[in-house]
């Protein structure tokens with residue numbers, strides 16, 4: 257098998273040496289790691305096709321990997337899969353007239369932003385891991401990020417895809433027509449399929465107008481429940497592009513880890529970050545109408561905006577310094593989000609008294625990143641089960657923007673009916689009859 261793969265991609269692109277593969281075997285959370293592995297790095301769609309055909313013929317499982325920034329245990333080969341790394345699938349072409357960009361799956365989102373900006377445009381998806389995460393990975397996981405409120409999730413940006421099925425056949429529909437109802441819309445199906453249906457090799461993305469002047473505020477509020485109400489109101493502000501949330505414990509941790517100064521003179525019970533088109537004066541006015549706001553720090557110059565964003569964006573890396581992190585990325589309806597934020601800390605403390613709960617996220621969409629540290633391995637499953645059932649009981653989604661992966665596979669039924677899961681199985685079987693594409697993710701083998 258390895259010789260066949262070496263023949264396809266070249267011997268130097270089949271990595272087996274422990275120090276060369278190490279970075280491909282361990283994920284960001286520190287919770288998921290494989291001991292050994294093989295990494296194959298195809299250079300183009302033809303090589304991806306040949307690799308998959310060879311693996312299907314041999315019955316060898318394949319795990320597509322982009323920037324390895326996933327958070328649900330699906331980006332590393334825990335079950336001996338061959339890692340198909342997309343890092344050499346390059347290419348960035350902006351179509352200024354159509355307002356679109358054709359990108360190789362291995363390009364980072366940071367590179368997509370730079371290419372769009374050089375044409376006076378922008379890409380609507382942005383996230384803290386922008387310089388590591390890739391086009392292929394963000395489409396395969398339907399990444400959300402910081403501006404879903406304005407532009408929608410990654411699925412909404414995808415106009416066409418080129419992807420390879422497990423038998424090596426290439427599906428290519430990259431013409432860029434935004435009105436095109438010729439049959440099933442495969443980009444919608446492949447976005448969020450988590451590498452289980454096909455390997456994405458190139459993607460045509462819609463671009464959006466470059467943002468004009470904007471202002472950012474960090475608001476201090478008395479309580480998480482007040483933040484939920486204010487986030488709901490903030491959605492009505494004309495030109496609002498982001499409404500993010502964090503708590504005093506997370507803010508203190510970010511400051512301790514990064515050395516950032518205080519954002520507001522006093523501590524508050526909860527914080528919202530608002531980004532709005534226009535000037536600081538306009539944002540001050542808009543904030544006056546929001547209920548429960550106690551204080552605000554506002555900036556409308558680029559360094560000032562970036563300084564305020566840092567308090568929110570640096571949560572993930574700061575929490576990672578506290579050891580292994582349980583990441584329960586969930587969405588609540590706005591009607592029950594306040595109850596979730598209020599009750600969750602005591603629910604967790606009741607199960608694991610020494611655990612620390614870090615709550616932050618994209619609150620205008622009800623998306624609460626529920627990060628928990630200090631949980632002994634023996635308590636992890638019971639804790640996850642309790643929290644995810646609580647979310648389902650409150651009418652929420654157990655997998656918001658990070659997907660199901662392996663980490664949430666057993667709870668898929670909390671969000672989907674038996675009939676839906678059976679339809680998923682039939683789709684998987686139809687597109688990957690050999691069952692080699694990321695077989696342990698989402699549905700499991």
Ligand code: MLT
Nearest residue numbers: 384401572583617625627
């Ligand atoms: C973020 O929005 O910063 C990440 O999606 C959250 C996380 O690391 O849990």
Ligand code: ZN
Nearest residue numbers: 401617625657
């Ligand atoms: Zn997020």
